[in-house]
Amino acid sequence: MAGPTTAERGERQHLDSGPPRLTRFKRLLSPRTLIILLVCVVLLGATGAWVLYGSQWLRVERVSTSGTRVLTDEQVREAADVPVGAPLISVDTDVIEARLRQKLPRIDSVDVVRSWPDGIGLKVIERTPVLIVENSGKGGKYVEVDAKGVRFATVSRAPKGVPALNLTAAQSSSSSASLRRFGTGRLVREAVSVAGSLPAAVARxxxxxxxxxxxxxxxxxxxxxxxxxxxxxxxxxxxxxxxxLMKASPEARYFDVSVPTAPASSGS
Structure with a gap:
């Protein structure tokens, strides 16, 4: 009986051997090799988890602050209540941000960041008052109002260069109608908007x-x-x-820009 032809032997040899790289890869992926690789992956994962959560290397040891103007760094750190000594990876920055905004209304925004390997940074932006409201019920103290109309702090002394808000909308029948229609909050926001529109020289x-x-x-x-x-x-x-108008009439005492296309000035 005749044996396989040369072509048949070459085809069988090709099927048995396969591509050289694939053959070597199959030899490497023996059961023993797979077990070793799996053990290495588990060990690496466990080591990484221990470094992040269990070791003393990556724990909170310092809390830094930046951006404060009226608030002190100590006030911000105390309100933040960062868990010193806790694993840095486990610190919930969103919770700390919410806590700071709740405890310190003067804070407009805050960014809590991890500073590896052992720090937490508190980047604060404080509210800036554009108006103050005299609070007669609190011994002549003043309430600061920011550009968003938020009343955020009560101070004993009026900040320099910040105008006072005089809300007289309840002193006449027509004004009372406006107060009933828009409400005190809306009128305060309107005043804030006006204060924010003033030219720098006029604002001062x-x-x-x-x-x-x-x-x-x-x-x-x-x-x-x-x-x-x-x-x-x-x-x-x-x-x-x-x-x-003020440049054209520097001696005037009264200016009317309620209709900006038809301004007026008078007095000297």
Missing amino acids: RTQVVKVRSYDSISLELSGNRTVAWGSSEKGRAKARTLTA
Whole structure:
């Protein structure tokens, strides 16, 4: 009986051997090799978990702060209550951020970051007052209001360069109607919007922002000057008009930019 042909022997040899790289790989993947690899992976994972959670190398040892102006670093660290000595990986930064905003309303935003290998950083941005409200019920103290209309702190001394809010919307029938319609919160926000629209030179001279109604807001400046601003609408246009008007009439004592396309000034 005739044996296989040369072509048949070559085909069988090719099927038996396969590609050289694949053959070597199959030899490496023996059961024993697989077990060794699995043990190595488990050991590496266990070692990594121990380093992160169980060792003394990556634990919180220091807490740093930055960005404070009125608040002290000690106040921020105390309010944050970072678990010193805990594994750095286990510190819940979201919880610390929420705790800081709750305990310290002066904080507008905060970023809690891990500083490997052993630190926590507290990056704080404080609220900046744009208006103050006199609180007659607390011994003449003042409440600071930021650009978002948030009343965030009570202080015993008025901050320098921050105008006072005079809300007179309840002193007349027409003003009371505006108060009932918009509410105190809305009128305060309107005043805040006006304060934020003021040109820098005017803002420095503004002593009082008086709100009689939604569309009757005025400014009392140093030097016995008054500005009728109207509503908070078209704030940028009113700011530009007021700047030009004050340059054109430097001796005037009264300025009206409630309609910025038809401004007026008077007095000397």
